[in-house]
Amino acid sequence: xxxALAVAMxxxxxxxxxxxxxxxxxxxxxxxxxxxxxxxxxxxxxxPVCSRYTPQELREMPKGExxxxxxLHNLWDIREELNRVKQAIKEGTLWExxxxxxxxxxxxxxxxxxxxxxxxxxxxxxxxxxxxxxFKVSEEIMRTPVILRAxxxxxxxxxxFSEVINHPIFGExxxxxxxxxxxxxxxxxxxxxxxxxxxxxxxxxxxxxxxxQFGEGASEAFKDVFVELSRKTGMPRQIKAGSKHVATxxxxxxxxxLGIEGAKRLHKILPYPKMRVVVNEDAEPFARKGxxxxxKFVIDADENIRPYDEVLxxxxxxxxxxxxxxxxxxxxxxxxxxxxxxxxRRGIK
Numbered sequence: 001x002x003x004a005l006a007v008a009m010x011x012x013x014x015x016x017x018x019x020x021x022x023x024x025x026x027x028x029x030x031x032x033x034x035x036x037x038x039x040x041x042x043x044x045x046x047x048p049v050c051s052r053y054t055p056q057e058l059r060e061m062p063k064g065e066x067x068x069x070x071x072l073h074n075l076w077d078i079r080e081e082l083n084r085v086k087q088a089i090k091e092g093t094l095w096e097x098x099x100x101x102x103x104x105x106x107x108x109x110x111x112x113x114x115x116x117x118x119x120x121x122x123x124x125x126x127x128x129x130x131x132x133x134x135f136k137v138s139e140e141i142m143r144t145p146v147i148l149r150a151x152x153x154x155x156x157x158x159x160x161f162s163e164v165i166n167h168p169i170f171g172e173x174x175x176x177x178x179x180x181x182x183x184x185x186x187x188x189x190x191x192x193x194x195x196x197x198x199x200x201x202x203x204x205x206x207x208x209x210x211x212x213q214f215g216e217g218a219s220e221a222f223k224d225v226f227v228e229l230s231r232k233t234g235m236p237r238q239i240k241a242g243s244k245h246v247a248t249x250x251x252x253x254x255x256x257x258l259g260i261e262g263a264k265r266l267h268k269i270l271p272y273p274k275m276r277v278v279v280n281e282d283a284e285p286f287a288r289k290g291x292x293x294x295x296k297f298v299i300d301a302d303e304n305i306r307p308y309d310e311v312l313x314x315x316x317x318x319x320x321x322x323x324x325x326x327x328x329x330x331x332x333x334x335x336x337x338x339x340x341x342x343x344x345r346r347g348i349k
Contacts, residue, residue: 001031001081004088004097005112010125014082019074023067029074031081032104037070047076092130095144099137116143123149124329127307128213129181129253136169136188150182153212160219161208168192176201176208179235180254196234202227206239206249206256213255213310214266214275221265222246258310260346263323267312273302276312277326277333277342287313287321290347298341301333313342322347 003014019029027034030044037059043050049069058066088097102112116122123145136142150170157174158164164172167183168190177183184194197205206227207219225246228238236249245259258266266275279287283297293313305311306329313322324344326333333341 001029001033001078001101002108003078003081004085004094004101005108005115007085007089008094008098008122009115016075016078019078020071023071023074026066026070028070029077031077031084031101037066045073045077047073047080049073049076091132092127093132093135095141095146096135096137099141113140116140119143119145119148123306124331125307129255129308130185131252133185133187134182136186142169146182154183156216157208157212160211161204174208176205177212179205179249180209180212184254197229197236199227199229202229202236205236206247209249209254209256214270215304217269218266221262221269256310257345258323260323260348263312263320263346263348267314267320270312272318273300275302275305275309276314276318277301277305278314278316278318279321281315284315284321287344288347288349290322290344292340292344293322293324293342295328295333295336295339295341298333298336301330303330303334305330305333311342313344320348 006014022029022034026037028037028040028043037055040055043053043055049072053069058069061069085094085097088094098112102109126145126149128149130146134146141147154170154173154177157177161174161176163175165175165178167173167178169186169188169192170183173183178194179197184192186192203222203225206225207222210218210222222239225239225241227236227249228240229235230237233251235251238245239247239249239256239262241261244261246262246265247256247258250257256262277293277298278300279293279297280299283293287293299316305326307327309326311324311326312320313324314320322342322344323346324342326342328336328341
């Protein structure tokens with residue numbers, strides 16, 4: 001079916017007429033495409049129709065009844081595939097599903113490869129982190145936006161943190177990014193062993209991650225921090241400067257969640273409008289109190305912001321109001337007038 005590919009292209013509204021049209025033509029829908037009823041000996045499905053009847057029994061039915069039952073199966077199949085697509089989006093595995101589905105037909109595979117050529121458009125809408133690991137299931141999936149972005153950012157980090165390790169999927173990467181998505185959260189033919197950072201190196205890991213996550217110069221905000229390592233796992237956890245909480249190392253993706261002190265430091269170091277979401281006067285008091293920011297109150301934003309970035313919420317005078325995680329990219333933040341824009345983690349009074 002084409003649903004996964006269509007959703008990856010940005011389509012979110014579908015006409016359901018195909019289930020009835022195919023049924024009238026004695027065509028049986030599957031995730032890989034349609035099959036002629038006359039070709040089937042077994043039903044590869046467990047919907048109410050396929051659980052009750054065999055292909056032979058459907059072929060022997062009057063045309064009207066056969067069409068009705070085939071249409072019912074086809075509708076079940078469409079619903080199941082759409083649910084599968086939605087679950088893939090939730091898990092962050094849409095591209096893996098697209099890669100799998102595209103191999104059901106040469107034309108669809110051609111369309112998939114063609115879509116990957118629009119890398120700038122795709123990258124703009126691709127979240128910076130996902131709930132699931134990246135699976136290298138083909139060479140084509142290495143051209144998906146999250147992978148290309150990761151490689152580009154890693155190359156920039158390498159200019160400042162030159163020590164590298166060889167990753168079985170990504171090749172040479174900065175050593176201090178080895179805990180971070182997607183490098184640590186990936187599976188390929190060869191295993192990648194993650195080394196626990198030493199106490200002496202922990203700060204270098206945090207600085208490299210900051211440079212990777214927030215851009216050039218961000219590592220300076222963490223030059224004097226102390227990194228607490230988990231007694232259980234040996235991985236970084238809390239990042240502090242004296243008694244002040246700067247950031248938290250997220251175990252699930254190896255990225256940083258900013259504390260108030262970390263937000264203040266980045267705000268001071270990063271030039272406007274880098275990593276900023278600008279809100280109007282109406283939203284300012286609510287942001288300071290730690291309330292979420294809605295799109296209708298956003299008046300400007302850094303166009304390089306991507307979905308799920310940790311951002312700085314500021315007013316028109318660039319005064320820091322809050323820090324949180326955006327649900328939209330920079331362009332969407334500036335044009336959307338409805339819905340949630342930033343999940344505020346901490347307000348700054």
